[in-house]
Amino acid sequence: MKQRQAMNKKELVEQIAEQSSLSKNKAEMAINAFIHHTQESLAKGDVVQLIGFGTFSVADRAxxxxxxxxxxxEIHIPACKMPQFKPGNKLRESVK
Incomplete structure (x- = not known):
């Protein structure tokens, strides 16, 4: 089975612009704002939950x-915080 190519940001912007009737520039601004605010929220230790899609959170790794x-x-790997994503039910069902 052939591996599918990953969708890049440019392709995502084009699809969102087409589906939402936004310009590509405004669609890219919306995606950038989502990424920025998700990163800021996770950096503060908050959880970002999108019902049906999934939950972004931060977990402590020992x-x-x-x-x-x-x-x-043998090497020592220090403790750190790792971003995580847990898919929601609708997303899980859509990829079955």
């Missing part, structure tokens, strides 16, 4: 030990 794949040497 410090752990890993291995350098080239040398096999």
């Amino acid at each position: 410090a752990r030990k890993g291995r350098n794949p080239q040398t096999g040497q």
Whole structure:
């Protein structure tokens, strides 16, 4: 089975502009605003929930030990915060 090519931002802007009757410039501004405000919210520790689509959140990852794949040497991986996405029911159903 052939792997499908990922949709890039330009293609997303074109599709949103076409479907919403917005200019490409305004569609791109809307996408950029969504990305910006989602990043800001996650940076503050907030959750962004879009009912039916999914939930963006931040999870704490504990410090752990890993291995350098080239040398096999054990390394320490520090604790960090990781953005996460949990798909909503409608999104899950649409990709079955």
